[in-house]
Amino acid sequence: MTGQRLVNVMEELVSGLVRFFLRSPEYQIFCNCNECEMRIVAKALNNLPPHYVVSESEREKVFNELKSPKNIEIINKEIIRAIYEAGNRRNHVV
Ligand SMILES: [Zn+2]
Structure with missing residues (x-):
């Protein structure tokens, strides 16, 4: 992270987890294209509290x-x- 920028740690975590879920064998009935993946991430994030930070530590x-x-x-x-x-x-x- 160079300079100051807003990062929603929840977003980073959820994006990674959704990608992991969609590639695991038991979720192969769902589409894992970029569009569907983003829609799922957005939907999950709307139900979870954001956690914004501005520094790496x-x-x-x-x-x-x-x-x-x-x-x-x-x-x-x-x-x-x-x-x-x-x-x-x-x-x-x-
Ligand atoms: Zn799709």
Whole structure:
């Protein structure tokens, strides 16, 4: 992170997790194209609190806090819900 810029640590974490979920064997029934992936990330993020930081040290601190088992459980639940909701309305033809 060079200079000051706003980073939503929750967004970074959720993007990575959604990518991971969509590539795991049990989620292959869902589309994992970039468009659907972004839609799922957006949907999950709308149901999770943002965690903005402006420095690398803060970013690491918040990232580690968000990765606690309790937080990950909450975050994963929202991601899985988002995947299923986007999957139900899947009209995306690749
Ligand atoms: Zn798609």
